[in-house]
Amino acid sequence: MSEVTDLQQARQAIEQLGPQRPGTAALSESTALTEGTTLTERTALTAAIRQALAVPGPAGDPEVVRQRAHAYRATAGATLQQAGRLLAGWAADLTRAQQTDAQGRAALEQALDTVQQGGAGAASQARPAALHGVNSRLAAAHRAAQRVIVTAHELNRLTAGSDAAPDTGAGPDPETDTDPADEAGAILTDRQLERAGCIFDLLDGADQAAFSALLADARSPQEAAHLWKALAAGHAIPDIQRFDAGIHPYGADPAWLAAHLLPADGEQFGTGHQAGGDCVAASTVLAQARLDPLLMYQLTTGGTPDRPGADSPDAFHRRLRQLCQGHHRQLRPTGGTLLADQxxxxxxxxxxxxxxxxxxxxxxxxxxxxxxxxxxxxxxxxxxxxxxxxxxxxxxxxxxxxxxxxxxxxxxxxxxxxxxxxxxxxxxxxxxxxxxxxxxxxxxxxxxxxxxxxx
CATH class of the missing domain: 3.90.70 (Cathepsin B; Chain A)
Incomplete structure (x- = not known):
C-alpha cells in the first residue's frame, strides 16, 4: 500500500502548513516578515500538492474486469459464476474508487492553481481544497486496496475449493449458501465500504492515520473488513482501536472471527424474543448485530474474549436478553420507527x-x-x-x-x-x-x- 503511505506523507506536509503551526502567528505580526513567510508557505504548499498529485491512482480498467465477469457469469459452472460475481464487485468498486480519486485530483489541481496565482492569502485559501483533495485520494486508495485484498482472497478460496472437489455445475442453494459475491457479501457490503470511505474522508488527519495503522497491522482480509465495517457503523476511532485490540490476536483465524463477529443464523437469536417479550426489539437486535461488529463482539464475548466462559452460549444469551429488554423498555413510550431509526x-x-x-x-x-x-x-x-x-x-x-x-x-x-x-x-x-x-x-x-x- 505504498500509494496510501505516499498520500499520507503529502497530507501531513499540507497539514503542517496550517495557521496553527507554532510561530506562524508571531511572524505574521511583523510586516517585514509577512511577505517572505507567505512566499515560503506558497512554495512548501506547492511542493506538497505536487507530491500528492504524483501518486498513482487506483490501477486497472473496470470495463475489462466487467467484461471478464460477464463472461464468467454466463458459464454453467458454479465456481466460475461465483468468480464472475467477485469480479463484478471489483469492477464496480474500482469504478467508484477511480471516480473518488478523480475528484480528489481535481480539488488538488484547483488548489495548485490558486496557490500559483499568488497574492495575499493564496496559501490559506488553497490549503482547505488541497486537504480535501488528498483526503479524497486517500479514501479511494484505501477502498481500492481493500477490494483487491478481499477479491484475491476469495478467488484463492474458490480455487482451493475447486481443486478439492469437482464442479458440479449447480448454482448456490438459496436456502443454505451465502452468496459469495466477495468478502463484502459475508462481512462487508459495497454500501458499507462506500459509507466507510465517506466517513474516513471526514476524519481528521490523526484519526485517519490511526485507522490506517489498524488496517496496515490487520492479520487477514477478514480482520480488515471488520474494521471497515465498524467504521461504517459509525463508531469513533478510539472505540474501533479497543475493538481491534480484542480481535487482533485472532485476526488470522477466519473461523474465530466469523463465530464471534457474524450472526450465525436466526436460531442463535431466538432467546431474545422469549425473554424480551417483544418481537420488535428481538428482530431489531438481529439486524443491528448484522450491521455492527462491535455489538456482535460484545454479545459473544462481553468485550473479554480471553476470559474463560466469556463466549459461552449461556453468556451470549444472557447478554442478548438484557439488550432485548433494554430495547423493549426504550420502545414502549413511543413506538413507530424509533428503534429502527436509532x-x-x-x-x-x-x-x-x-x-x-x-x-x-x-x-x-x-x-x-x-x-x-x-x-x-x-x-x-x-x-x-x-x-x-x-x-x-x-x-x-x-x-x-x-x-x-x-x-x-x-x-x-x-x-x-x-x-x-x-x-x-x-x-x-x-x-x-x-x-x-x-x-x-x-x-x-x-x-x-x-x-x-x-x-
Whole structure:
C-alpha cells in the first residue's frame, strides 16, 4: 500500500502548513516578515500538492474486469459464476474508487492553481481544497486496496475449493449458501465500504492515520473488513482501536472471527424474543448485530474474549436478553420507527419511513424499495398479521425473486415476491422453512400490513 503511505506523507506536509503551526502567528505580526513567510508557505504548499498529485491512482480498467465477469457469469459452472460475481464487485468498486480519486485530483489541481496565482492569502485559501483533495485520494486508495485484498482472497478460496472437489455445475442453494459475491457479501457490503470511505474522508488527519495503522497491522482480509465495517457503523476511532485490540490476536483465524463477529443464523437469536417479550426489539437486535461488529463482539464475548466462559452460549444469551429488554423498555413510550431509526439508522446513516400496506398494490409498490434496500445490505422491518396477533419480522436478504425473512422466534424463511404481495406468508408463522406455492392454504392467514423502509 505504498500509494496510501505516499498520500499520507503529502497530507501531513499540507497539514503542517496550517495557521496553527507554532510561530506562524508571531511572524505574521511583523510586516517585514509577512511577505517572505507567505512566499515560503506558497512554495512548501506547492511542493506538497505536487507530491500528492504524483501518486498513482487506483490501477486497472473496470470495463475489462466487467467484461471478464460477464463472461464468467454466463458459464454453467458454479465456481466460475461465483468468480464472475467477485469480479463484478471489483469492477464496480474500482469504478467508484477511480471516480473518488478523480475528484480528489481535481480539488488538488484547483488548489495548485490558486496557490500559483499568488497574492495575499493564496496559501490559506488553497490549503482547505488541497486537504480535501488528498483526503479524497486517500479514501479511494484505501477502498481500492481493500477490494483487491478481499477479491484475491476469495478467488484463492474458490480455487482451493475447486481443486478439492469437482464442479458440479449447480448454482448456490438459496436456502443454505451465502452468496459469495466477495468478502463484502459475508462481512462487508459495497454500501458499507462506500459509507466507510465517506466517513474516513471526514476524519481528521490523526484519526485517519490511526485507522490506517489498524488496517496496515490487520492479520487477514477478514480482520480488515471488520474494521471497515465498524467504521461504517459509525463508531469513533478510539472505540474501533479497543475493538481491534480484542480481535487482533485472532485476526488470522477466519473461523474465530466469523463465530464471534457474524450472526450465525436466526436460531442463535431466538432467546431474545422469549425473554424480551417483544418481537420488535428481538428482530431489531438481529439486524443491528448484522450491521455492527462491535455489538456482535460484545454479545459473544462481553468485550473479554480471553476470559474463560466469556463466549459461552449461556453468556451470549444472557447478554442478548438484557439488550432485548433494554430495547423493549426504550420502545414502549413511543413506538413507530424509533428503534429502527436509532438502532439501525446509526449503523447505516438512514432514517426509516413507516409505510402502511393495506392492499396488494401497495405491497407490490413496496417490493421494489424493499429489494433495493436489502441489496444494499439494509435490513427492512415488516409488520405481519399472525392470526389475531401482529408481529414484526425483519427482511435480511434476497435471492432473485425470493426474500429472506427473520422471525424473532429464531428462524428464517424464504418467501417469494408473489407470496409477499398476495398475503401468503404462512411459512413465517408455521414450522415450514420455505413456503409451498402448491398449497393454496399456505399463508392465507398471514400478510404484511406495514413496512419500515430506509430513506
Amino acid at each position: 438502532a439501525l439508522g446509526t449503523a447505516t446513516g438512514n432514517s426509516y419511513e413507516y409505510v402502511g400496506l393495506h392492499t396488494g398494490g401497495e405491497r407490490q409498490a413496496a417490493v421494489r424499495r424493499i429489494e433495493n434496500a436489502v441489496d444494499q445490505g439494509l435490513p427492512v422491518p415488516i409488520d405481519v398479521n399472525e392470526g389475531a396477533v401482529g408481529r414484526q419480522l425483519m427482511i435480511i436478504g434476497r435471492n432473485g425473486s425470493e426474500l429472506e425473512v427473520y422471525h424473532p422466534r429464531g428462524r428464517t424463511a424464504w418467501v417469494t415476491e408473489d407470496q409477499f404481495v398476495n398475503g401468503r406468508l404462512g411459512a413465517l408463522t408455521g414450522d415450514q422453512h420455505h413456503a409451498d406455492d402448491t398449497d393454496p392454504a399456505a399463508g392465507s392467514d398471514a400478510d404484511a400490513y406495514a413496512v419500515e423502509l430506509p430513506t
